[in-house]
Amino acid sequence: MRHVGPGRVVHACGLLLVVVVALFPFYWMVASSLKQQTDLLASPPVWLFTPTLANYADIFADSHVMVAVLNSLLVASCTTALAVLIGTPAAYALARFEFRGKADLWFWFISNRFISPIVLALPVYLLARQVGLLNTRLVLILIDLTFNLPIVIWICTDQFRSIPPDIEQSARLEGADQFNIFWRIYLPLGLPGVAVSAIFAFIFSWNELLYSLVLITSQALKTAPVVATNFMSGYELPWGKIMATGTVIVLPVTIFALIVSRHMVRGLTMGATK
């Protein structure tokens, strides 16, 4: 039998504690979404209860929730696709070419993230109203893109820099043009970075609440996080529905992240070891 030292036990306990603390809210959300109103309001809280799907039936019957989830899916997917489509060529240029203003451009991308989104909420609202983009999905995609593009560019630039220049030069010598070098060399080799940045972009866009709240008033265009907050109006708090909606909102991101997490870990640690 392998010897298990006290150090390992303490280590395992510590890890377990972290996992429990991290997962408990999630568990509570899922569990609550399966409870009936009486179980929900019981004090002290009940641990054993008869699960019910009534809350889910309720929210799916409520077409707002479904529409909102679809809206979110649409906005987040478009944002992610556009951010990757625009961000990766930009990252390639920043990683491998020298041009005037490169340092300034780089700083500008990063400094985009310095500003707290709320500071820009009013200007963006006025701007969107001016150009007639209020109450469109496009305005959400554009604003999410503004915040996501720097992340994609930042991560991908770093990733592309770690690709040995010899490989690109070899391809150039063999007759590959700029597009082919990007498409056949940089994108496949930088895939971990691209995947990581895509996840970040998707999660950010999926969870974005502030601008969705400010720029969208039409019920048909609201996104999932906004609809989740809608339940909190009125006198009664329908906890079961809120929790069920929360679960429905968190689920796609979790699945998406789990699927690509293999790339993600590899991407984040790449370059740390050589």
Add this chain to the structure above:
Amino acid sequence: MSFLQLDHVSKHFGGLTVVDGVSLSADKGEFVVFVGPSGCGKSTLLRMIAGLEEISAGDVSIDGRVVTGVAPADRNVSMVFQSYALYPHMSVRENIAFGLKMAKTPKDQIETRIADAARILQIETLLDRKPRQLSGGQRQRVAIGRAIVRNPKLFLFDEPLSNLDAELRTQMRVEIAKLHRELGATMVYVTHDQIEAMTLADRIVVLRAGRVEQIGTPTELYDTPSSIFVAGFIGSPKMNFLAATITGQDSNGLRVGHPAFAGGEIHVRPTTNRPAPVGSAVTVGLRPEHLTLGGADPLLTLTVDFAENLGGATQLYATGPGGAAVVLMVPGRPPVTPGEVLAASLGAGQIHLFDGSGAAL
């Protein structure tokens, strides 16, 4: 006109001059080797021929066409990088096919060319592997295969064997020589391994700090180095140098004095017309493998420090008066003990003489 021609080619990085007015030419089918110490600009020069590095001044022409402003892909050259630079995400087959695909070669032709290259390099069984599943030597073969399928006018190699172990290196060296014979292609090869240079080259270009120090066949460089630098660079073990003085001149040539010489001075016939006034400081060069023990007319009187038995030969480290430190490479295992005083004479080759500036006399 020669096949490859470099005409006063220079490269500056900012204020730094890395290649300084290099001119040379190579005939079709010739194997040219660039040697020189680290940082002397060998790779830079090679990359300028490839077009991967912009040329600051001068011109490069390949097969009668000036290619100075031509894109790398349109120069019709192949390069094997020191790092191999294989595409890690592609199979060996895709690696080799990449250039052909870029050139829009028909599919069936790509297949036959890959098959030919794979046969020549004996990598037929590896075609479906990824580069990371290959050994160093196999990767090297793939890199060479990628170079040969494109039928380039010119092959460029940048230290292709430096990542391999000694045995594989020897083996690949022989294979590259064979490949050159079979393809009859013009090749430019960078190395700082002088055995590779001596064995592979039709002509060697010795570079030093961005300038051409000497160009010649391996034999020429070995027999008549134009400077101390070349003399010390070509040949292994390194040529012995003694700081001596010109003591006179007569019908037998120059008289050169050094306390380690038997009789205090020796006669050397200069090979050039450079002035060598009496009293000037010169350097005497003696190749370790040209010195023998004993002899009727000894050249040097030395004290043995220690001996290295190399099996078939012995390398003797000896010192003499006047700060002389001399290495002798002698056949067999002569019975010498440290501290023993012995006489050494010139068995073969000649005595090299260099003036104060390092140029051959």
